[in-house]
Amino acid sequence: MLSVSVRHVQGAFTLHADLQLDGGLVALFGPSGSGKTTLVNILAGLIRPSHGKIVFAGETWVDTDRKLVIPPHHRRIGYVFQEGRLFPHLTVRQNLRYGEMLLAREARRENLDRVVEMLGLSALLPRLPSALSGGEKQRVALGRALMASPRLLLMDEPLSALDDALKQQILPYIERIRDEVGVPILYVSHARDEVARLATGLVLFEAGRATAIGAPGAILETVARPMAGLPAGNFIEGVICRHHEDDGLTEARSPGGPLFLRKTDLPEGTRVRVFVPVSDIVVATGPAEGLSTLNRMQGPIVECSEEGDGMRLRVNCQGQLMIADVTRRSAQHLGLGAGRQVTLLFKTVSIAPQGVFHKAQGES
Numbered sequence: 447m448l449s450v451s452v453r454h455v456q457g458a459f460t461l462h463a464d465l466q467l468d469g470g471l472v473a474l475f476g477p478s479g480s481g482k483t484t485l486v487n488i489l490a491g492l493i494r495p496s497h498g499k500i501v502f503a504g505e506t507w508v509d510t511d512r513k514l515v516i517p518p519h520h521r522r523i524g525y526v527f528q529e530g531r532l533f534p535h536l537t538v539r540q541n542l543r544y545g546e547m548l549l550a551r552e553a554r555r556e557n558l559d560r561v562v563e564m565l566g567l568s569a570l571l572p573r574l575p576s577a578l579s580g581g582e583k584q585r586v587a588l589g590r591a592l593m594a595s596p597r598l599l600l601m602d603e604p605l606s607a608l609d610d611a612l613k614q615q616i617l618p619y620i621e622r623i624r625d626e627v628g629v630p631i632l633y634v635s636h637a638r639d640e641v642a643r644l645a646t647g648l649v650l651f652e653a654g655r656a657t658a659i660g661a662p663g664a665i666l667e668t669v670a671r672p673m674a675g676l677p678a679g680n681f682i683e684g685v686i687c688r689h690h691e692d693d694g695l696t697e698a699r700s701p702g703g704p705l706f707l708r709k710t711d712l713p714e715g716t717r718v719r720v721f722v723p724v725s726d727i728v729v730a731t732g733p734a735e736g737l738s739t740l741n742r743m744q745g746p747i748v749e750c751s752e753e754g755d756g757m758r759l760r761v762n763c764q765g766q767l768m769i770a771d772v773t774r775r776s777a778q779h780l781g782l783g784a785g786r787q788v789t790l791l792f793k794t795v796s797i798a799p800q801g802v803f804h805k806a807q808g809e810s
């Protein structure tokens with residue numbers, strides 16, 4: 447659907463982007479300065495790449511060899527920025543209408559009532575942006591982008607200016623857009639939890655290059671290298687199978703064995719992805735008896751490598767790849783190395799409630 451092959455030089459930085467993306471919500475994920483915004487601006491037509499070609503749904507947007515560049519308004523892209531950038535003198539209703547005003551009538555596919563309902567905007571319609579909270583402004587910005595009936599939605603860190611509580615309120619709206627609107631979304635973020643929750647596909651960007659493309663769980667799991675400000679951690683896939691009302695636990699089935707979470711409201715059968723920080727995992731080589739930790743996964747170490755002052759283990763727990771860190775002393779004392787069978791233990795409370803994510807529809 448979207449095929450990108452561009453080089454772009456800006457100052458000392460060079461972007462090399464070679465990507466093929468299909469539908470769903472694809473996260474462009476990576477540290478600050480890796481080139482995510484530059485790529486999005488190239489797609490939006492705000493930056494003309496030094497060299498290359500971009501084709502969307504069979505239509506060539508850029509071909510520098512042929513000196514062809516389609517202007518932004520002919521690409522039919524919705525763009526949501528970090529801060530809403532609403533028109534301050536227009537009401538919410540007028541801001542939303544603005545999105546479609548620029549479109550020829552026959553190109554209008556979106557309907558104001560649907561967008562207002564989907565994003566919970568009805569009470570806000572008569573207000574000016576100055577009377578909206580940061581989260582409300584972002585919801586209106588999402589609505590305005592949708593009202594332009596875009597063929598591609600670009601979202602550049604749309605939640606990064608909001609505090610955690612507001613983020614949690616807006617994430618379900620982005621999930622609805624992803625699941626109900628059917629427009630491909632390219633979503634820039636360096637927030638791991640956001641990406642894990644929203645993305646159906648992921649492109650890892652580092653120093654101007656895509657270094658991994660694929661399923662978010664697998665990439666996030668294996669991106670254990672310390673990246674600017676990101677904790678290393680494990681994403682475990684599971685399905686909610688039981689609520690233990692008596693002791694306040696929810697149980698999920700995962701490839702590595704049962705997973706105990708703090709009680710959630712998620713119905714049985716819900717597919718979840720759970721985040722467990724590497725720093726919260728204890729490694730045992732023998733029977734681990736008399737411990738309070740409920741979560742245990744077993745398997746052989748497949749790789750043991752130096753990581754900072756310590757050692758990083760990759761363990762294959764019945765197909766669930768898990769990463770754990772130990773000190774060199776422990777590694778030596780326990781004789782840890784490839785092939786050694788170990789048990790990984792982590793407490794239910796290591797899985798923060800905000801670390802339990804629904805999986806996207808259609809995500810494998």
Ligand SMILES: Nc1ncnc2c1ncn2[C@@H]1O[C@H](COP(=O)(O)OP(=O)(O)OP(=O)(O)O)[C@@H](O)[C@H]1O
Nearest residue numbers: 456457458459477478479480481482483484485636
């Ligand atoms: N106009 C410019 N001229 C020269 N260098 C630039 C220009 N704009 C951005 N850069 C540099 O290009 C690199 C990529 O920037 P970009 O904004 O694309 O990164 P990013 O991954 O989106 O970062 P962040 O997550 O912090 O927004 C950075 O090193 C930045 O300093």
